[in-house]
Amino acid sequence: MNKNFCFFLILLVLFNSCSGTSSRGLFGTGVSVAIDPRSLGTQIDDSIMEKNLTTRLTMEEKKYFLSIKTKVLDGRIFITGKVDNPEEKLKITKIAWETSGVRSVRNDIKIKEKFDFKKSAKDALITSQLRAALIVNKNIKSSNYQIDTYKKIYIYMG
Numbered sequence: 001m002n003k004n005f006c007f008f009l010i011l012l013v014l015f016n017s018c019s020g021t022s023s024r025g026l027f028g029t030g031v032s033v034a035i036d037p038r039s040l041g042t043q044i045d046d047s048i049m050e051k052n053l054t055t056r057l058t059m060e061e062k063k064y065f066l067s068i069k070t071k072v073l074d075g076r077i078f079i080t081g082k083v084d085n086p087e088e089k090l091k092i093t094k095i096a097w098e099t100s101g102v103r104s105v106r107n108d109i110k111i112k113e114k115f116d117f118k119k120s121a122k123d124a125l126i127t128s129q130l131r132a133a134l135i136v137n138k139n140i141k142s143s144n145y146q147i148d149t150y151k152k153i154y155i156y157m158g
Contacts, residue, residue, distance in 0.1 A: 045075070047072075049075070049077070049102065053070050053096060060095060064081075067082055068081035068083075075101055075104075076102075076104045076106065077106070078106050079108060080108045082111070082112050083109055084112055086111055093107045123152065130147050130149075
């Protein structure tokens with residue numbers, strides 16, 4: 001019985017090693033490459049840009065490795081995460097724009113602040129009022145716009 005268990009464990013370890021440990025996608029790297037509509041060259045360029053940016057951010061400050069996430073699609077960089085102050089957000093945006101081959105940068109980094117329920121409720125109310133006004137207007141397709149409110153200042157993109 002012990003020999004069968006050891007044999008099974010060894011087989012499990014050997015067959016588990018056949019697939020890459022850093023595979024992405026539902027079925028692994030090969031399938032995600034085949035399903036992705038981008039060309040193979042574009043996928044490779046985007047991957048290199050993403051690794052380059054992540055490395056440069058980590059070299060700038062080690063805490064960015066865990067607090068900042070990046071994604072590159074067709075040369076467009078998307079950055080998310082949380083930082084302590086606005087200067088860090090600007091510094092990260094500058095580093096992203098300095099990346100070779102970048103076409104645009106979308107910075108969705110949030111600044112850590114003490115939570116204030118009253119301010120958050122007012123911001124949510126402003127956002128919902130703006131969204132309702134867009135939905136009511138027949139000449140505007142509201143799904144084309146992203147609305148965000150921060151400290152009573154609304155930001156819309158679309």
